[in-house]
Amino acid sequence: MFLGHFGVAFATKPLQPRVSLGTLFLATQLADLLWPTLLLLGVERVQIRPGLMAASPFDFIFYPFSHSLLAQLLLGLLLGTIYGLIQRNWRGALLVGLVVPSHWLLDLIVHRPDLPLYLGSSPKLGLGLWNNLPATLALEVGLLALGLWQYARTTRSRNRTGRFALWGLVLFLVAIYLGAAFGPPPTDVSTLAWSSQTLWLTVLLGYWVDANRAPVGNIG
Template identity: 55%
Template sequence: MFIGHFAAGFAGKSAAPKLSLGTLFLAAQFLDLLWPTLLLLHLEHVEIAPSPESFNPLHFTSYPISHSLLLVLGWGLLFGAVYWMLRKDLRTAVVLGLLVISHWFLDLAVHLPDLPLYPGNSPLLGLGLWKSTTATLLVEGLLFILGVGLYLRRTTPKNKTGVYSLWALVVFLVIVYVANVFGPVPPSETAVAWGSQLQWLFILWAYWVDRNRAVKAKPLQMPSGIQPAL
């Protein structure tokens, strides 16, 4: 799952309009931003193992800190708690925490059984959508279209930068996704880790996009029985 996680970030603007798209991306991709750092520290591991059973050439051999359900729940709680301590906004903090946790459940849909429930000798889960490239592209593509659509419905550009920066981001995310799917296999675990760190650029880009867009005002709701003046 790649653009599906960014889709969740885009969609989060509907639930938490005061949040920047950059913060929403940060929450939705938090696990995959944590994971490459843990790879570089040799605390988690991945193998480059192309297989006809999966269009993803990565074999996730050990990632209990970033991707076990128990710790993912903890990361979500921590992320939301930090935001609440800084802003004292419980509703928005909950949205951020749920975005962090949503990452695991989106991964569950596509991964082969490799997602642990907890560190240690845990059962490994995964519904295996990756067994079909066509189905994976279809599901992620639809999620991405829905997420971007919800973001567009909730925001409006302040200027031309607000238009061009958003669509450039959308197009670039799609290009990167296609390159990951159909491009060459990464040469090593280290290359995967450093390449994954480039996702921070999308976070910064999203902050720039959101600074040039405004949240649309909701239409006023008239009390029942009262008709607007003509």
């Protein structure tokens, strides 16, 4: 899952307008933001197996620190607490904390049974939608479109940047996704891990876009 996580961020932004879209990108993608570094450190492991699934060549061998349900619940508690202490916005902190484990729930739909519930000898779950590429594309694009519709109808641009940056961001996300879906798989795990670090750029872009937009009725 990739676009769908951003769809959740877009969709939940109107629930707490004070929370930046960049923060919600950080929360919904926290598992995938941490995972590449854990790969580089040798803490978590993946194998690249072209043809493993129609929509993914990745065999996730070991990744409970970033992708187990327990880890994401704890990460949500941590990120939400940090946000609340810094921003003094505890309703926003609750939202931030809750959307972190939404990553696991969406991944559950697409992954084969490789998602752990906790560290150690955990059962592994996954419904395997990645075995069906058209269905995967429909779900990803559909979730992004729904979230974007919710965000676009509840915010307005403050300036020219806010008008065009949003659609530039969306095109950027779609381009990344389509490149990964239809392009060749990474040649090795190191290349995968380093290239995945670019996901942090989407968080920065989320802050930039949101700074140039405002909730409907709050533009002055």
